Amino acid sequence: MSPAGDRAAPCTPACVTGSASRVPPAELARRYAALSYEIGLGVAQGERLAEPHALRARARGILGALGVRLEEEPKTLTVRTVNGTPPESRRTRPGTLIVANHISWLDVVSLLAVEPVTVLAKREVGQWPVVGTLARRAGSQFIDRDGLRQLPTTVADVASALRSGRSVLVFPQATTWCSVPGGRFRRATFQAAADAGAPVRPVTIRYYQHGTRSTTAAFLGDESFGASLHRVARARGLAVRVTAHAPLLGSDRRELAAEAQAVIGAHEMPAHV
Structure with a gap:
């Protein structure tokens, strides 16, 4: 989640389509019970939750509990160099800066189910009941989106994590949007990748219900987390598709941000003009 820039978006709760296909009350109750079980496992794991296999298992378990099908498309391994000379390679192979469009809190769960990484999240997430506890134990880093003075420190911390070989997930849009293109990508975290000589992997997240694109x-x-969770839990036939694109390597944050956004939003029509 970007810590800076305009966050006003034309997408509001009115953009969310009501789920016309809902599970019956008994199935909804079963899903909540399964979700509670998965959360309980995560809490019981304590600091071990940050281990990649544990984090992936819990993320997949949460998706399964909510009845959300994960559709993971194969990764592209070939690295593309964006205009600008990439920094010289270092003895320690850096991690990857994973950047994705931002639609839902479910994005994080879906991406962790594919590749467990360090998540850079807004400070409010760390204060959510239960979810905040799990996020902290999973090793997430929290930032204040309004704290411009904190921005250089955040960039330095992300660069340090990348240099150490850890991969970091960020959402360069300033807020969640109902469509893939959304708002323009903020550039700050791309500077961290440039400083660390780390590749940037763009990832597109899309949601479907019964095979049709869905919001x-x-x-x-200002929708509450509880209301959003309830809508997801009662939806029938919901699926999330995670598409990882070719990694980008470069030294110019503007070029990296523009190219990543173009790749993620390719062939997508924005919901708002």
Whole structure:
């Protein structure tokens, strides 16, 4: 989640389509019970939750509990160099800066189910009941989106994590949007990748219901987490598709941000003009 820039978006809770296909009350109760079980396992694991195999298992378990099908497309391994000379390679192979469009709180769960990484999240997430505890134990880093003075420190911390070989997940849009293109990508965290000589992997996240594009999972405006969770839990036939694109390597944060956004939003029509 970007710590700076305009966060106002034309997407509001009104953009979210009501789920026309819902599970019956008995199935909804079963899903909540399964979700509670998965959360309980995560809490019981304590600091071990940050271990990659544990984090992936819990993320996949949460998706399964909510009845969300994960569709993971194969990764592209070939690295593309963006205009600008990439920094010289170092003895220690850096981690990857994973950047994705932001639609829902479910994005994080879906991406961790594919590749457990350090998540850079807004400070408010760390204060959510239960979810905040799990996020902290999973090794997430929290930032104040309004704290411009904190920005250089955040960039330095992300660069340090990348240099150490850890991969970091960020959402360069300033807030959640109901469509993939959304707002323009903020550039600050791309500077961390440039400083660390780390590749940037763009990832596109899309949600479907019964095979049709859906905004059911979108988390927008001042909607409460509980309301969003309930809409997801009662939805029938919900799926999330995670598409990882070719990694980008470069030294110019503007070029990296523009190219990553272009790749993620390719062939997508924005919901708002």
